[in-house]
Amino acid sequence: MIYNLPFLTVVALIAIGMYAIIFKRNLIKIAVGITILESGVNLFLITLGYREGGVAPIFTNLPPGISPDQIPEKMVLPVPQALTLTSIVIGVAVLALILSFTINIYRKYGTLDAGKIRRLKE
Amino acid sequence: MNVMEHLPALIIAIPLLAAFLTPLVDKISKKVRNAVVFIALAATFILTIFLVQDVFENGIMIYVMGASNPTQTIPMQAAVPIRIVLEIDGLSAFMALISVLIALIGLIYSFSHVEERGGKFYTLFLLMLVGMLGMELTGDLFNLFVFLEIASIASAALITYEFKRGSTTEAALKYIVISSIAALFVLFAIGLLYGEYDLLNMAAIAKAIKITGLSNIDMIALILFFAAFAMKAGAAPMHMWMPDAYGEAPGAVSMVLIAVTQASLYALLRVCFTIYADSLHVVIPAAIIIFGLISIFIGVTMALIQDDIKRLIAYAAVAEVGYILLAIGVGLYGVLNNEVELYARKALQGGIFHIFNDILDIGLLFLVAGGIIYITKERNLNKLGGLAHSMKYTSILFLIGLAAVAGLPPMNGFASKIMIYESVYKVSPILSIVAILASIIMLAIFVKIFHSVFTGPKISEQKDVPKLMLASMIILAALIIFFGLFPDIIINNIVNPAVNALIENAAYISNVMG
Numbered sequence: 142m143i144y145n146l147p148f149l150t151v152v153a154l155i156a157i158g159m160y161a162i163i164f165k166r167n168l169i170k171i172a173v174g175i176t177i178l179e180s181g182v183n184l185f186l187i188t189l190g191y192r193e194g195g196v197a198p199i200f201t202n203l204p205p206g207i208s209p210d211q212i213p214e215k216m217v218l219p220v221p222q223a224l225t226l227t228s229i230v231i232g233v234a235v236l237a238l239i240l241s242f243t244i245n246i247y248r249k250y251g252t253l254d255a256g257k258i259r260r261l262k263e
Numbered sequence: 264m265n266v267m268e269h270l271p272a273l274i275i276a277i278p279l280l281a282a283f284l285t286p287l288v289d290k291i292s293k294k295v296r297n298a299v300v301f302i303a304l305a306a307t308f309i310l311t312i313f314l315v316q317d318v319f320e321n322g323i324m325i326y327v328m329g330a331s332n333p334t335q336t337i338p339m340q341a342a343v344p345i346r347i348v349l350e351i352d353g354l355s356a357f358m359a360l361i362s363v364l365i366a367l368i369g370l371i372y373s374f375s376h377v378e379e380r381g382g383k384f385y386t387l388f389l390l391m392l393v394g395m396l397g398m399e400l401t402g403d404l405f406n407l408f409v410f411l412e413i414a415s416i417a418s419a420a421l422i423t424y425e426f427k428r429g430s431t432t433e434a435a436l437k438y439i440v441i442s443s444i445a446a447l448f449v450l451f452a453i454g455l456l457y458g459e460y461d462l463l464n465m466a467a468i469a470k471a472i473k474i475t476g477l478s479n480i481d482m483i484a485l486i487l488f489f490a491a492f493a494m495k496a497g498a499a500p501m502h503m504w505m506p507d508a509y510g511e512a513p514g515a516v517s518m519v520l521i522a523v524t525q526a527s528l529y530a531l532l533r534v535c536f537t538i539y540a541d542s543l544h545v546v547i548p549a550a551i552i553i554f555g556l557i558s559i560f561i562g563v564t565m566a567l568i569q570d571d572i573k574r575l576i577a578y579a580a581v582a583e584v585g586y587i588l589l590a591i592g593v594g595l596y597g598v599l600n601n602e603v604e605l606y607a608r609k610a611l612q613g614g615i616f617h618i619f620n621d622i623l624d625i626g627l628l629f630l631v632a633g634g635i636i637y638i639t640k641e642r643n644l645n646k647l648g649g650l651a652h653s654m655k656y657t658s659i660l661f662l663i664g665l666a667a668v669a670g671l672p673p674m675n676g677f678a679s680k681i682m683i684y685e686s687v688y689k690v691s692p693i694l695s696i697v698a699i700l701a702s703i704i705m706l707a708i709f710v711k712i713f714h715s716v717f718t719g720p721k722i723s724e725q726k727d728v729p730k731l732m733l734a735s736m737i738i739l740a741a742l743i744i745f746f747g748l749f750p751d752i753i754i755n756n757i758v759n760p761a762v763n764a765l766i767e768n769a770a771y772i773s774n775v776m777g
Contacts, residue, residue: 189457224454239439246429248429261574
């Protein structure tokens with residue numbers, strides 16, 4: 142059960158994020174929703190790569206107390222962490238872009254309510 | 264160094280380098296900047312032609328990033344591909360050719376009027392191209408996600424390039440929100456597949472799915488991929504960002520955005536035909552066909568009631584995406600039912616050919632509309648009129664685009680649409696009837712635009728559009744007529760390799776996995 146906790150958190154984060162994006166009308170809250178959704182996905186990736194008592198995958202710098210024949214069980218696969226880092230960087234760029242759009246919309250429309258920002262309809 | 268061997272990497276690297284060089288060169292002089300951008304894009308175009316030629320002659324081309332031997336996909340002491348692999352088959356080459364060609368034409372068009380903040384414009388323009396090319400050339404799922412985001416961010420920033428009109432930012436915000444949600448779906452699906460197979464390479468995942476069969480996790484990942492890429496490809500009812508984004512983007516950007524959309528369509532095809540292939544359920548092609556029909560229907564009916572010239576063309580673009588989806592769905596259905604020669608091959612030929620025709624036809628109309636807006640500063644159809652008196656060439660080019668979109672015989676739209684009508688008829692006559700009726704309505708819509716914009720008494724004295732604008736439109740019109748008069752040349756030489764790549768996915772897997 143306790144090992145499933147991170148996955149349950151992932152589900153909760155994605156659900157909260159989707160809820161915010163779909164039901165909230167304030168543009169800032171939508172941006173927050175996207176960030177929460179992204180955190181959920183990032184947590185999912187990082188949880189996939191988790192290994193209890195694992196060590197960094199550097200052969201030349203093994204911590205003491207680990208013999209070379211234990212390496213296959215002990216070493217953590219670095220790929221999910223690399224994916225997460227990349228995804229976080231992209232997420233920051235997207236968030237910055239969304240917020241700058243929001244600023245420009247506030248200047249032009251004088252509101253952040255998605256229901257009132259409707260010059261493009263039909 | 265053998266240049267031919269490193270073509271795939273160079274095609275992505277050259278525009279990427281030029282993109283970040285542009286703001287620096289912009290400080291020196293505008294002319295140098297334009298020269299740098301043009302030379303980079305022209306070089307990419309020439310290299311892409313070499314690549315396409317090589318792929319069509321010698322089959323799939325592999326490039327392993329960072330390996331001492333760029334064709335060794337599986338490193339020594341490993342059982343699966345670890346490095347990022349670029350894999351170019353007939354379909355990737357076809358899509359890359361379209362993207363670079365359209366970007367080059369769009370660039371020539373933009374040279375005529377983009378001066379203010381030009382450095383930023385061309386940087387984003389090149390980054391958008393890098394995103395598309397990366398999506399089309401890569402053989403790695405995570406790499407696909409990264410390039411998807413690059414293309415989305417660059418296009419969103421370009422949509423709101425004229426940020427003084429608030430409505431452009433509104434369209435861009437919709438676009439980036441939809442794109443980032445779609446991209447996160449894709450990332451989640453990649454995570455699911457990675458957790459199951461420990462693989463990121465598309466060919467390796469396809470092989471694993473083929474061996475182990477479709478598990479529940481695979482199905483969840485498939486639905487996430489499908490939803491995300493259909494959303495990014497603008498399939499109705501997930502099309503609502505498309506008219507806004509196309510309608511508000513400046514001139515040539517609308518046209519290049521179609522190529523970005525089609526890169527997502529390419530990703531959808533790659534997922535359906537290569538990764539999942541034979542283990543797909545018939546529900547997927549049925550869903551694609553239904554999305555296609557809804558897109559055609561919504562596209563033409565919504566186009567009827569528009570007043571804004573660019574929004575109207577954008578809705579026509581939704582309908583054109585519907586035609587492609589309809590043909591692709593029927594093709595996939597035929598492939599899954601082993602009825603390839605009966606109708607599936609023809610449907611896929613029609614659909615793939617229509618990908619090219621869609622971008623030429625709608626692209627030409629967007630360029631003409633951009634020219635009209637640039638000259639008259641007016642977007643409303645009710646306030647425009649009598650432009651044929653002063654804009655002779657533009658009105659003739661618009662007529663060509665109109666005939667091509669409506670699928671009239673001497674144009675390319677007819678060549679691909681007749682193939683779609685014929686092949687989808689074999690699955691259900693209703694599909695054909697809807698497609699043909701929608702084409703007729705499309706003709707009516709564009710005759711209405713032509714009538715209200717170009718004919719009638721002269722309202723005001725106007726110049727014709729700048730020469731470079733006209734040149735880019737003439738290139739498109741020439742391609743439209745050439746494709747319409749000699750469709751066999753195009754189908755035999757560039758469409759068929761792409762269709763074969765879709766139908767025979769075993770080669771895609773065996774080239775990486777040995």
